[in-house]
Amino acid sequence: MERSGPVVRFDAVGLAYPAPGGGLGAEVLRGVSLALDDGSFTWLLGPSGAGKTSLLRLMHAALRPTRGAVEVLGVGTGAAPRRTLPELRRRIGVVHQDLRLLPHLSIFDNVALPLRLGRRPESVIAEDVAEILRWIGLDHRAHARPEELSGGEQQRAAIARAVVCRPTLLLADEPTGNVDASQARRLLALFAEMNRLGTTIVIATHSEDLVQRFPAPAMRLERGRIRGHDEG
Amino acid sequence: MTRAERARRRAGARDPLGLRRAMSDRLLQALIAAMALLAALTFAGARAADGFAERWRSGAESAVTVQVPEPSLTRMALALGVLSVMPEVAEANPVDGERMAELLRPWLGDQPALPLPGVIEVRLRDLNADVALIGDRVAEAVPGAVTEAHGVWVARLAALARGVRGMALAALALVVLIAVAVVAVAVRTGIAARQESVLVLHQLGATGSEIAGRFARRAAALAFGGGAAGAALAVPAFFVLARLAQPFGDAVPTEGLGGLPWDRVPWIDLALVPLAAAAIGWLTAQAVVRRWLARLP
Numbered sequence: 001m002e003r004s005g006p007v008v009r010f011d012a013v014g015l016a017y018p019a020p021g022g023g024l025g026a027e028v029l030r031g032v033s034l035a036l037d038d039g040s041f042t043w044l045l046g047p048s049g050a051g052k053t054s055l056l057r058l059m060h061a062a063l064r065p066t067r068g069a070v071e072v073l074g075v076g077t078g079a080a081p082r083r084t085l086p087e088l089r090r091r092i093g094v095v096h097q098d099l100r101l102l103p104h105l106s107i108f109d110n111v112a113l114p115l116r117l118g119r120r121p122e123s124v125i126a127e128d129v130a131e132i133l134r135w136i137g138l139d140h141r142a143h144a145r146p147e148e149l150s151g152g153e154q155q156r157a158a159i160a161r162a163v164v165c166r167p168t169l170l171l172a173d174e175p176t177g178n179v180d181a182s183q184a185r186r187l188l189a190l191f192a193e194m195n196r197l198g199t200t201i202v203i204a205t206h207s208e209d210l211v212q213r214f215p216a217p218a219m220r221l222e223r224g225r226i227r228g229h230d231e232g
Numbered sequence: 233m234t235r236a237e238r239a240r241r242r243a244g245a246r247d248p249l250g251l252r253r254a255m256s257d258r259l260l261q262a263l264i265a266a267m268a269l270l271a272a273l274t275f276a277g278a279r280a281a282d283g284f285a286e287r288w289r290s291g292a293e294s295a296v297t298v299q300v301p302e303p304s305l306t307r308m309a310l311a312l313g314v315l316s317v318m319p320e321v322a323e324a325n326p327v328d329g330e331r332m333a334e335l336l337r338p339w340l341g342d343q344p345a346l347p348l349p350g351v352i353e354v355r356l357r358d359l360n361a362d363v364a365l366i367g368d369r370v371a372e373a374v375p376g377a378v379t380e381a382h383g384v385w386v387a388r389l390a391a392l393a394r395g396v397r398g399m400a401l402a403a404l405a406l407v408v409l410i411a412v413a414v415v416a417v418a419v420r421t422g423i424a425a426r427q428e429s430v431l432v433l434h435q436l437g438a439t440g441s442e443i444a445g446r447f448a449r450r451a452a453a454l455a456f457g458g459g460a461a462g463a464a465l466a467v468p469a470f471f472v473l474a475r476l477a478q479p480f481g482d483a484v485p486t487e488g489l490g491g492l493p494w495d496r497v498p499w500i501d502l503a504l505v506p507l508a509a510a511a512i513g514w515l516t517a518q519a520v521v522r523r524w525l526a527r528l529p
Contacts, residue, residue, distance in 0.1 A: 082440075100435075112245070
């Protein structure tokens with residue numbers, strides 16, 4: 001589907017979390033303006049605490065901006081009614097830094113979650129999940145619980161869950177932090193393939209090695225502000 | 233894929249939040265069962281009060297007594313004859329003299345010489361019939377005959393029955409409120425146990441109604457089970473109550489299967505108890521979960 005304009009647009013966005021004593025705390029993002037084109041691939045770089053995860057959460061509509069305007073896939077998330085946000089979130093795949101696999105479900109059921117929320121038939125779900133697990137090298141662990149998997153395997157399962165729905169926008173927070181170099185290359189190849197097929201991708205990472213291996217535009221975040229936007 | 237794996241996959245599809253484990257609280261079902269039992273008995277109390285009031289109204293209220301002093305056969309026959317041709321009288325039966333003496337013995341002792349009046353029990357076809365007019369016509373035919381209605385007593389008994397019914401309904405409302413509170417606590421505990429999972433589902437794009445619906449279905453299933461257990465426990469209590477209430481009713485005692493009064497148990501009302509419990513569970517869980525989710529964007 002062709003879309004006019006950017007997939008993600010931030011206009012002078014500020015974000016502050018609620019303070020423990022009530023009201024809002026200090027801003028963790030300040031005056032952030034950006035625009036990500038449809039089908040783009042962007043690295044999000046910056047030291048820990050720079051605000052990378054908060055920026056991704058704003059893109060995922062898991063947070064609303066406290067200042068400025070955020071538009072994701074044509075939806076202004078700041079003022080959008082709550083009922084419109086689930087539909088938006090279903091079009092966005094997210095790999096969290098802490099993975100967030102459900103411990104009581106098997107890997108198969110974890111990966112199947114987005115498809116089941118989309119009410120796909122079980123036969124389609126079985127096929128799609130088996131395919132992505134095979135691609136990501138976890139087909140032999142489909143019935144294991146997350147706790148039975150290594151850190152790298154869990155990370156791959158979390159990625160499988162994020163991409164199984166073929167999202168329009170994929171957000172990943174340190175998606176290769178727990179895997180070895182060869183697995184990291186394989187995952188990067190998956191992201192590159194998805195990007196080639198039209199998915200807009202934003203990956204937050206510390207790994208300069210990863211960025212060098214896949215040159216692409218990079219946004220540098222420092223103390224809640226965008227300090228640079230390299231064109232790769 | 234083994235059978236166990238297939239079963240686990242089906243469970244994963246049906247219950248992604250793992251609520252069967254997070255909300256498997258047997259205490260909740262036991263409490264709901266206890267409240268269902270209370271509700272069934274209270275409701276039965278309300279219904280029984282209604283039933284007694286109705287029976288007293290249709291029985292006692294329509295019963296008028298005519299006392300005939302010096303009850304010779306002729307005078308009694310005359311009084312009965314006058315009564316039997318009155319259109320407003322459904323039935324007129326003389327009370328057996330020996331039965332009268334028997335009834336009065338505790339107060340009067342054995343005094344065969346004491347002149348007891350003859351008593352005729354009259355059932356009216358129409359409750360609004362003028363009893364004074366009936367009395368006048370009987371007294372005209374049989375001098376000295378006195379006709380008495382029991383309207384005052386009936387009014388008092390009916391007021392008492394209404395009071396009992398009101399109290400029972402208030403107790404029923406209290407039981408419902410406690411059930412709501414118990415389910416709310418259980419659902420909150422379930423949310424706390426599965427908070428991370430709820431957040432993940434929310435972030436994956438689950439709507440509030442999808443998440444609330446999962447909790448509501450689980451709460452309704454637990455409450456239905458508890459309600460059914462409570463209703464089943466109420467059945468023996470109904471047998472006992474039916475036996476105790478037998479002397480007050482006019483129904484012929486029935487001995488069904490196993491010598492128990494099966495037909496005196498309000499089966500339809502009992503069947504409604506688990507359904508009402510399930511509805512309370514469903515609605516309460518919906519409200520609690522939606523309120524919890526409202527804090528998320």
